[in-house]
Amino acid sequence: MNDFTSSVADAKIPDATVRRFSLYLRYLEDFERSGISSVASGVLAERGGTTAAQVRKDLSFLGSFGKRGLGYSVKELTGVLRDVLGLDSVWRVALLGAGRIGTALFRYEPFRARGFHITTVIDNDPGKVGTRLGDVMIRGEHELECALREDRTDLVIVAVPAPVAQALVDRVVAAGVRAVLNYAPAQLRLPDDVALRNVSMTVELESLSHALTRLRRCR
Amino acid sequence: MNDFTSSVADAKIPDATVRRFSLYLRYLEDFERSGISSVASGVLAERGGTTAAQVRKDLSFLGSFGKRGLGYSVKELTGVLRDVLGLDSVWRVALLGAGRIGTALFRYEPFRARGFHITTVIDNDPGKVGTRLGDVMIRGEHELECALREDRTDLVIVAVPAPVAQALVDRVVAAGVRAVLNYAPAQLRLPDDVALRNVSMTVELESLSHALTRLRRCR
DNA sequence: CACTGCTTGTGAAATCGTTCACAAGTGGAA
DNA sequence: TTCCACTTGTGAACGATTTCACAAGCAGTG
Known part of the structure; x- marks a missing residue:
């Protein structure tokens, strides 16, 4: 899981998690537009109607690139999610x-x-x-x-x-x-x-x- | 569960099950139109892309009114599903x-x-x-x-x-x-x-x- | 440096949903 | 009646997902 070679996880990601990724991405794009640069799991959770633990568990499928004490970089996380969801291709x-x-x-x-x-x-x-x-x-x-x-x-x-x-x-x-x-x-x-x-x-x-x-x- | 007072279960039914009910109902209405009067769990399962055990477990939330050896009455099951899904009201x-x-x-x-x-x-x-x-x-x-x-x-x-x-x-x-x-x-x-x-x-x-x-x- | 407040990442536990396996019930045939 | 082929209903096993709980990491302050 702690794979530093590339951003995308290779293991199978639960379907429910993938669907939540779509939601997270939506919120992250909102945050990006608002100029917010970093976001904690709790904030994403509140926005998405789940729990902070759920968000962290979900994101842990992608590797670990949050910063303890700070949260996740909106920009980085957006990129990773777009990548794993395959939204960079047409x-x-x-x-x-x-x-x-x-x-x-x-x-x-x-x-x-x-x-x-x-x-x-x-x-x-x-x-x-x-x-x-x-x-x-x-x-x-x-x-x-x-x-x-x-x-x-x-x-x-x-x-x-x-x-x-x-x-x-x-x-x-x-x-x-x-x-x-x-x-x-x-x-x-x-x-x-x-x-x-x-x-x-x-x-x-x-x-x-x-x-x-x-x-x-x-x- | 073995409630004979009325057709509708009072216990909480899993959401996934309720959604499958919608599908079962659709198939049952097809069967009804085709004049088929009784249907086994395996047949419903094949139609709906699940397993026979799943179908039986789902339907067991509604009580037990299948006939062993025969299956379920299409007409009765249709009625029960319409009832539990609240499709008899407008x-x-x-x-x-x-x-x-x-x-x-x-x-x-x-x-x-x-x-x-x-x-x-x-x-x-x-x-x-x-x-x-x-x-x-x-x-x-x-x-x-x-x-x-x-x-x-x-x-x-x-x-x-x-x-x-x-x-x-x-x-x-x-x-x-x-x-x-x-x-x-x-x-x-x-x-x-x-x-x-x-x-x-x-x-x-x-x-x-x-x-x-x-x-x-x-x- | 030490301390504080905050947050991640993650094993372990709990919960939820599915599948298995089989006893028990049914109708029909002999 | 007995036997047979078939099918339900369901406890128990299994598997997957969610929640919990906490050690570990980071930034800022004194």
Whole structure:
């Protein structure tokens, strides 16, 4: 762990920790903008809704470069987190589905700001194919493989209806893409060496609804 | 646990389990449509990407009403899950922010189908106030409390820029709302008796980016 | 230097969630 | 009835994550 050769840890980092890294980074960027140069675990914890011990444990996966008595250098920590999250590369993203969700995702600026460039948009509606979404031409489903290769796509965002999703993703994987962000309400099956994250619009809402119901019943 | 008085468990159910309930319910509704009347844990597991033991353990939080040798009644299980997830009530939802994300969420049909009715839309852009989003009139920020009360809002979806979010949510909580679904990239502070779920568009993407980086470095 | 106040890094303990393994229940067939 | 194939429900083992507790390190002061 006390690896001084490079900034990035090689060991497996728990998923929960990686997700918190995203949050920490957000706060650190705020701090950087405010001109704060150093930050203690307790401060980050308060901002992120966890505990100081949690923050320190998380950061310890990256090596130990905090200064005892002082905290962490905002600048250094920002750099390390960007590095470990892979935010220094530009990732080439293909968006499958230019419906409501797809369009909203396409227009969501923070993606681009973080280095995720949507260079391909695919939709199977003939009325949409050939039109533009922002600066990207919408291409038909049959051009999928071709488009992925041409644009050297790293990552695919799935925003098509559930029934179509699996078939499309199979083709995407066959074309060599190794990361999928799935917004379709379907459980996708993929090989182990492909990274998958599911985002379900309804799951969070329903978990809230469950919490509300419990609150109601208690009083 | 072996509570035969009613269908709903009173004990605290792990959050991870509740989220899986949403998924199980989705699959069960598929099965129901296909006319399948009974389902074994293994089948649900395969569909949902977990294990049979996990499914049974999850469902055991709701009591035990599977039939050994047969599995679970699709109809009964659907009912129990809908009940525990609170999907039999209609929830009155207010949407804060009618920007890109807000609009996409408003138009997302599965919400309505699940009993989440967006009855209030608030935005502080004077150009939007007074116009309609679907069948709902967009109201100004100053009308917030008034609107929440009039519409007897149960739940609020926050889709405003991060800097505004906390102040708005404070008012929402003061007005008596007990559940918040937050799409703003900000960590909200709320009292303990208010349920909060954060959805971050970038966190999942960044966790994928991390995974991709790791994959890259390994070969 | 010694002392003080503050903060990290980290083993160890505690907590939480998942998987295992198997007794017990079910329906159907003989 | 007995046997068989199947499946649930659940204690116990396991594994992962979070929290605790504290030694060790740093900067500033006298």
